[in-house]
Amino acid sequence: MSTIYEVEHLHQPDGWLSPGYVEVGDDGIILSVSGTKPETKPVERLKGFGVPGLSNLHSHAFQRALAGRTEFVTTARAEDNLWTWRKEMYRMVDRLTPEDYEAIAALVYLEMLQFGMTAVCEFHYVHHLPGGEPHANAAEMSDRLVAAAAHTGLGLTLLPVLYAHGGIGKKLEATQRRFAHSVDDYLKLIETLRSRRVANPRLRVGVALHSLRAVTPDEARAALAGMKAIDPDARLHIHVSETTHEVAEVQAGLGARPVQWLLDNVGLSPDWCLVHATHLDASEIAGLAASGAVAGICPLTEATMGDGFFPLVEYDAAGGAWGIGTDSHYCTSTAEELRMLECGKRLELRRRNVIARPDSAHPEYEAHTGRVLFDTSLAGGEQASAQGGGALVAGRRADLVMLDPDSNPLLGHGPRTVLDAWILGGTQNPVRDVMVAGDWVIRDGHHPGAASIRDAYQRAMTRLVQ
Incomplete structure (x- = not known):
């Protein structure tokens, strides 16, 4: 089994696909990437800019x-x-x-x-x-x-x-x-x-x-x-x-x-x-x-x-x-x-x-x-970590980050300038959804373990700095 995502704007090593279609296998590996909508399988639509983790x-x-x-x-x-x-x-x-x-x-x-x-x-x-x-x-x-x-x-x-x-x-x-x-x-x-x-x-x-x-x-x-x-x-x-x-x-x-x-x-x-x-x-x-x-x-x-x-x-x-x-x-x-x-x-x-x-x-x-x-830090990070991601292409691990086009820094931007806007403009974080190895670990900015993680950190700090 696999899931196909229709991403409004999909980062590629040589540009963008608008839209782009990413097929992710149950093992968390990207099976295919295309600019053409598949005719035989339903897709999940993702608004915004999809970039590699x-x-x-x-x-x-x-x-x-x-x-x-x-x-x-x-x-x-x-x-x-x-x-x-x-x-x-x-x-x-x-x-x-x-x-x-x-x-x-x-x-x-x-x-x-x-x-x-x-x-x-x-x-x-x-x-x-x-x-x-x-x-x-x-x-x-x-x-x-x-x-x-x-x-x-x-x-x-x-x-x-x-x-x-x-x-x-x-x-x-x-x-x-x-x-x-x-x-x-x-x-x-x-x-x-x-x-x-x-x-x-x-x-x-x-x-x-x-x-x-x-x-x-x-x-x-x-x-x-x-x-x-x-x-x-x-x-x-x-x-x-x-x-x-x-x-x-x-x-x-x-x-x-x-x-x-x-x-x-x-x-x-x-x-x-x-x-x-x-x-x-x-x-x-x-x-x-x-x-x-x-x-x-x-x-x-x-x-x-x-x-x-x-x-x-x-x-x-x-x-x-x-x-x-x-x-x-x-x-x-x-x-x-x-x-x-x-x-x-x-x-x-x-x-x-x-x-x-x-x-x-x-x-x-x-x-x-x-x-x-x-792109340069993306390639260097993957080389140093050997995690298997680093690009949204077939054969790589499906690490997908969705940037919210309605966040303040990205308002009015398209693929040509979106990375400039994210990195060099504004202070609000535009990251909305995060997938690691095919699993959504953050959706709409929410991580299911966030509250317990914060509580454990607070207890540790209370003890460490008393």
């Missing part, structure tokens, strides 16, 4: 609990940056229980769906009990994330993090012991989590190295080799070059800038996602772009932390793949993250429409910023 390529779900709680200075921390913020984060981690972890993640994942994200890459490093002893179930904290994703309906690419040191040549701090594994124990966790896929078809499992500061070259190579033996197609993620401090530490400790070290020593490929990659020199921009790896940009978190600007224009011009993540979840809005990315560069470069480039061979062609931002 986006994969959020970087999340630390628990950090949502810190949003709005670190925005102050004192004489003791008059110069506030990522490293002073991290101390506040560690204080909260010391109190975090498995129940808190699940409750916070469920709220974050609900918000992602509400803003049109249908999958997330969860960069997960809070593994153990306070002090570093493992839970009786070594995968307890991971299982809480799997449960939160299942509760909401979000696709999950779970990336357990290998974290072994407090810096190059430095021991772990006390709080960091909750994060740490040996390589052997880490690979056992990977095997355990892969067994969870039998009951969770939207679950993918990959590898995350926290950073070149937190794992040695030998540990990195051993973990990568072990994962490739388990799953040659696994996605590989790492934090890299987020701050100038990190670049200097890696250069001093390993003899090369972080991205250059990875290019020279592990052989980057399209399986990789380099999260942040904020501070790159010209050689690294060229090498990363040529490798096919994805740059994982987290615009609002990077802005909130004062990290700096990703070299978007140069990297995109070199043909580099990129996508967006919401990282610390000061915001979970697709539009606001992409708006920050584009408009931050406009402020820096003092010109408009920095990501869209005209086509000299076709002077009449209009390159629309919203379309370029959305």
Whole structure:
């Protein structure tokens, strides 16, 4: 059996179908897409603009609990940056229980769906009990994330993090012991989590190295080799070059800038996602772009932390793949993250429409910023997550997001400008309906579990901040 949807305006990789007909099988896979109405089967009509769901390529779900709680200075921390913020984060981690972890993640994942994200890459490093002893179930904290994703309906690419040191040549701090594994124990966790896929078809499992500061070259190579033996197609993620401090530490400790070290020593490929990659020199921009790896940009978190600007224009011009993540979840809005990315560069470069480039061979062609931002981040997110969506075409997972044409930002817009209007105009969220793998998880803006998810989050926060 299958269901056919008539979508008023349907996003396609090379334009729009108005209307478009999408046939979705019972297994959640798109069977066909056409601009012609079928004669033999009834259709369900969907008003508005149907676009693919986006994969959020970087999340630390628990950090949502810190949003709005670190925005102050004192004489003791008059110069506030990522490293002073991290101390506040560690204080909260010391109190975090498995129940808190699940409750916070469920709220974050609900918000992602509400803003049109249908999958997330969860960069997960809070593994153990306070002090570093493992839970009786070594995968307890991971299982809480799997449960939160299942509760909401979000696709999950779970990336357990290998974290072994407090810096190059430095021991772990006390709080960091909750994060740490040996390589052997880490690979056992990977095997355990892969067994969870039998009951969770939207679950993918990959590898995350926290950073070149937190794992040695030998540990990195051993973990990568072990994962490739388990799953040659696994996605590989790492934090890299987020701050100038990190670049200097890696250069001093390993003899090369972080991205250059990875290019020279592990052989980057399209399986990789380099999260942040904020501070790159010209050689690294060229090498990363040529490798096919994805740059994982987290615009609002990077802005909130004062990290700096990703070299978007140069990297995109070199043909580099990129996508967006919401990282610390000061915001979970697709539009606001992409708006920050584009408009931050406009402020820096003092010109408009920095990501869209005209086509000299076709002077009449209009390159629309919203379309370029959305389509590029769509492709990069799918590459980093391997969730199976990323386009409304036959053979892909049916992740469909319906944008409401009656919402304030989209009033009066058609396919030509709708993505510009969503991403760069207005503040009201136009996402109305969200389908993940053929299942409607949000209809008319409503998620059936929203009230219980909010209540659980409120209880967790009451306990954490008392």
